[in-house]
Amino acid sequence: EIVMTQSPATLSVSPGERATLSCRASQSVSSNLAWYQQKPGQAPRLLIYGASTRATGIPASFSGSGSGTEFTLTISSLQSEDFAVYYCQQYNNWPLTFGGGTKVEI
Amino acid sequence: EVQLVESGGGLVQPGGSLRLSCAASGFTFSSYDMSWVRQAPGTGLEWVSSIYGGGDNTFYADSVKGRFTISRDNSKNTLYLQINSLRAEDTAVYYCAKRGPDWFWDYWGQGTRVTVSS
Numbered sequence: 001e002i003v004m005t006q007s008p009a010t011l012s013v014s015p016g017e018r019a020t021l022s023c024r025a026s027q028s029v030s031s032n033l034a035w036y037q038q039k040p041g042q043a044p045r046l047l048i049y050g051a052s053t054r055a056t057g058i059p060a061s062f063s064g065s066g067s068g069t070e071f072t073l074t075i076s077s078l079q080s081e082d083f084a085v086y087y088c089q090q091y092n093n094w095p096l097t098f099g100g101g102t103k104v105e106i
Numbered sequence: 107e108v109q110l111v112e113s114g115g116g117l118v119q120p121g122g123s124l125r126l127s128c129a130a131s132g133f134t135f136s137s138y139d140m141s142w143v144r145q146a147p148g149t150g151l152e153w154v155s156s157i158y159g160g161g162d163n164t165f166y167a168d169s170v171k172g173r174f175t176i177s178r179d180n181s182k183n184t185l186y187l188q189i190n191s192l193r194a195e196d197t198a199v200y201y202c203a204k205r206g207p208d209w210f211w212d213y214w215g216q217g218t219r220v221t222v223s224s
Binding site: 032034036038042043044045046049050055056087089091094095096097098099100101 | 141143150151152153156165167168201206207208209210211212213214215216217
């Protein structure tokens with residue numbers, strides 16, 4: 001099983017600042033990586049797939065990069081609605097696995 | 107508009123069973139692979155099971171293999187998860203999710219809560 005490790009567990013930032021979230025895979029997942037955003041009481045929302053492709057309707061303030069084992073999600077200028085938990089997920093191998101999440105807080 | 111609406115959750119005793127349903131609309135259901143993903147209280151996401159659009163191939167996490175069965179009725183646009191031999195660690199919100207261009211999920215339901223407790 002591929003283990004996905006996200007860091008930091010919690011990221012404290014101010015509105016308007018940049019946030020950089022990391023996701024590491026225990027073995028290469030090529031570019032088969034997705035990012036999701038989840039707000040309290042809501043279902044996850046797809047942000048990024050293929051490591052760097054924004055999903056439909058996702059603003060350009062969200063960007064993804066990386067390949068192999070190291071990945072980054074960057075939020076260029078945090079808005080109030082961006083404070084949430086972010087998960088990465090690999091789909092290179094079964095079982096499909098998620099990282100433990102990064103909470104972005106004010 | 108894609109909609110996924112789960113139902114069937116509830117409080118069940120250890121060793122009990124439930125059948126979760128997910129009613130899909132807004133897309134050609136039979137053309138898409140579907141999955142169940144769960145989230146235990148205060149924790150992260152865990153993939154549970156997936157099924158091909160035609161229902162001819164299924165996949166399970168080791169933690170549920172042999173106890174959970176995923177199925178679908180394409181004539182009713184509905185996805186199911188039969189969960190047996192429930193354990194306390196199965197307590198979670200169960201989400202149904204539609205596969206995107208690869209094995210990630212572009213649409214999610216709002217979830218149905220399963221609580222296993224005596």
